[in-house]
Amino acid sequence: MRVLQNLNFEKALSELLPKLLGNALEIVLFVSISSFILAILFGFLLALGRLSRFKLLNGIIIVFQEIIRGTPLLVQLVYIYYVFPLFVQIIAYFLGFPNYTASLSSVAAGIIGITINYGTYISEVIRSAILGIDKGQTEAALALGFSPRQAMFRIVIPQAFFNSIPVLGNYLLTLVKDTSLMAYITAPELLQTTQAYISQSFTTIESYTIVAVVYLVICLCLSFILKAAERRLCRRR
Amino acid sequence: MALIEIKNLKKDYGDLHVLKDINVSVEEGEVLVLIGPSGSGKSTFLRCINLLEQPSGGEIIYDEKNILSRKFDIQHYREQVGMCFQRFNLFPFMTVLGNVMYAPVHLLKMPKEQARIEALELLEKVGLRDKANVYPDTLSGGQQQRVAIARSLAMHPKAILFDEPTSALDPELVGEVLEVMRQLAQEGMTMIVVTHEMGFARDVANKVIFMDGGYVLEEGTPEEIFSHPKHDRTKEFLSRVLSK
Numbered sequence: 001m002r003v004l005q006n007l008n009f010e011k012a013l014s015e016l017l018p019k020l021l022g023n024a025l026e027i028v029l030f031v032s033i034s035s036f037i038l039a040i041l042f043g044f045l046l047a048l049g050r051l052s053r054f055k056l057l058n059g060i061i062i063v064f065q066e067i068i069r070g071t072p073l074l075v076q077l078v079y080i081y082y083v084f085p086l087f088v089q090i091i092a093y094f095l096g097f098p099n100y101t102a103s104l105s106s107v108a109a110g111i112i113g114i115t116i117n118y119g120t121y122i123s124e125v126i127r128s129a130i131l132g133i134d135k136g137q138t139e140a141a142l143a144l145g146f147s148p149r150q151a152m153f154r155i156v157i158p159q160a161f162f163n164s165i166p167v168l169g170n171y172l173l174t175l176v177k178d179t180s181l182m183a184y185i186t187a188p189e190l191l192q193t194t195q196a197y198i199s200q201s202f203t204t205i206e207s208y209t210i211v212a213v214v215y216l217v218i219c220l221c222l223s224f225i226l227k228a229a230e231r232r233l234c235r236r237r
Numbered sequence: 238m239a240l241i242e243i244k245n246l247k248k249d250y251g252d253l254h255v256l257k258d259i260n261v262s263v264e265e266g267e268v269l270v271l272i273g274p275s276g277s278g279k280s281t282f283l284r285c286i287n288l289l290e291q292p293s294g295g296e297i298i299y300d301e302k303n304i305l306s307r308k309f310d311i312q313h314y315r316e317q318v319g320m321c322f323q324r325f326n327l328f329p330f331m332t333v334l335g336n337v338m339y340a341p342v343h344l345l346k347m348p349k350e351q352a353r354i355e356a357l358e359l360l361e362k363v364g365l366r367d368k369a370n371v372y373p374d375t376l377s378g379g380q381q382q383r384v385a386i387a388r389s390l391a392m393h394p395k396a397i398l399f400d401e402p403t404s405a406l407d408p409e410l411v412g413e414v415l416e417v418m419r420q421l422a423q424e425g426m427t428m429i430v431v432t433h434e435m436g437f438a439r440d441v442a443n444k445v446i447f448m449d450g451g452y453v454l455e456e457g458t459p460e461e462i463f464s465h466p467k468h469d470r471t472k473e474f475l476s477r478v479l480s481k
Contacts, residue, residue: 146344154343
């Protein structure tokens with residue numbers, strides 16, 4: 001078969017791999033780390049909002065969560081990258097800036113989209129972890145003289161956060177892989193870099209195999225780190 | 238002058254009247270023991286005293302102030318009236334020492350070093366100084382409850398409420414907890430204790446209250462309640478628990 005005869009992994013490796021391990025990997029790691037941290041913060045705020053007694057806030061968050069969970073991350077990214085700047089432009093127009101052109105870098109759009117999407121899922125993890133803490137913990141804190149807010153923030157939330165670490169680790173793994181969706185909003189991350197290379201070198205099999213292995217290695221390393229971290233934290237208990 | 242005086246206390250959950258017109262007073266240094274069948278409202282009553290349950294009616298007077306009034310500083314009151322729970326409720330992410338010194342450091346703004354010294358003294362008192370640096374889940378139930386008592390004492394409370402402190406313990410661990418409570422009583426700590434340990438009630442209590450169906454049916458010295466119960470329900474209850 002022609003295709004098999006023409007396979008040239010050596011060429012693809014020497015040309016593509018440096019690109020992947022350079023700028024592309026940097027983008028993946030930067031987006032992954034920053035949006036994971038932001039998603040936890042965002043999810044935490046959503047969880048607190050859901051747990052608050054304000055009915056209106058509750059309702060707004062539930063609607064928001066349903067919208068985010070009911071649409072694909074890819075659509076959300078495209079929407080934030082292409083549509084959102086247009087809205088800003090329209091608003092600017094009505095505010096009296098007709099020549100204002102808004103744009104968002106693809107990396108920024110990626111971070112925003114992934115943060116919102118993952119934050120929404122993580123909020124439910126944190127909320128159920130908070131609800132899962134024994135009521136006796138709150139009562140013990142109150143009985144000592146802590147306020148309900150102090151009992152929540154000093155006693156319940158640290159435990160809830162600790163308990164949700166394994167699940168959060170899981171989300172981090174899927175988040176890293178989902179950064180590949182940013183290829184569709186022109187971010188030069190691993191997948192987009194690979195496709196750009198394929199279009200000039202026609203090394204389809206080699207290049208896609210290489211990028212798959214790169215993702216696999218990243219995730220295996222991460223998974224190893226997460227397991228070690230978890231074991232360490234468990235020992236501390 | 239009573240330290241805590243409860244007048245006409247009521248607690249309803251919807252149509253369910255758990256406490257109906259409770260009147261009790263506790264003097265400083267007194268040990269009050271509440272006994273009665275399960276579901277009689279003992280624990281609810283105890284939890285009303287430090288407002289873990291909001292009473293539906295009546296008054297609770299502490300230090301001449303009604304704690305149910307709107308402007309009452311509940312947190313400050315709870316610092317002075319400690320509580321020990323059936324399930325201990327120690328903070329699992331802190332060491333034993335951390336559990337005991339946490340509240341004084343954060344609420345009383347006690348310097349850490351002083352809090353540490355006091356906490357170690359309290360752990361010595363409950364016989365657990367050597368466990369200061371372990372986490373609670375490595376301790377037996379009896380040890381955990383003693384740590385919980387030390388944690389309450391660390392706030393220098395005027396009174397401590399005990400909600401069935403030995404009910405979750407294996408029988409052979411009950412004694413060590415009761416021993417600590419006995420010692421506290423001797424030192425003059427004001428205590429309100431819900432318990433099924435009749436021996437403890439008889440020996441340590443200054444006053445015993447028998448509750449049933451949300452009412453205080455009988456109140457008196459341990460001698461009066463255990464040797465000469467007046468009410469039929471009291472007699473029936475005592476014959477059941479004492480024959481065990």
